[in-house]
Amino acid sequence: MIVTAERDLRIRCVGGIVHDSNGRLLLVRRRNPPGEGLWSLPGGRVESGESDETAIMRELLEETGLSVTVGPLIGIVTRPAPRGVFEIHDYVCQVRSGVLRPGDDASDACWADAAILATLPLTEMLHHTLEGWGQLPRG
Numbered sequence: 001m002i003v004t005a006e007r008d009l010r011i012r013c014v015g016g017i018v019h020d021s022n023g024r025l026l027l028v029r030r031r032n033p034p035g036e037g038l039w040s041l042p043g044g045r046v047e048s049g050e051s052d053e054t055a056i057m058r059e060l061l062e063e064t065g066l067s068v069t070v071g072p073l074i075g076i077v078t079r080p081a082p083r084g085v086f087e088i089h090d091y092v093c094q095v096r097s098g099v100l101r102p103g104d105d106a107s108d109a110c111w112a113d114a115a116i117l118a119t120l121p122l123t124e125m126l127h128h129t130l131e132g133w134g135q136l137p138r139g
Helices: 052-064 128-134
Strands: 011-016 025-030 043-045 066-080 085-098 106-112
Touching: 011 025, 011 052, 011 066, 025 052, 043 052, 052 066, 052 085, 052 106, 066 128
Parallel strands: 011 085
Antiparallel strands: 011 043, 025 106, 066 085
């Protein structure tokens, strides 16, 4: 029998990196812990039996009202979880349809250019990670 220590438990999550035609980045303000009140990429946990693609489409629709096409995986980050770590697989996405509105776990949603991004309280390491991946907003 193999026993996994709680600190080794990995919780698979996904995030969507979405830019509009003006180069602005889609962000949501988290309604709940972890990250309550902070701005982050939309996304969340992958449910049992769900693919990353399905999870991203569901999470973005729930949190932003937008339907997206999921593109390539751009990177993976880990963040502490109450039990274990969140392993977040971030994918580039493009909006297909919908009207931006916060929902589900998001208390607000916005398209942020570089100036707006600089004023927002972001989740830990978000700016640094997006910069490293070449995904910061223009403007």
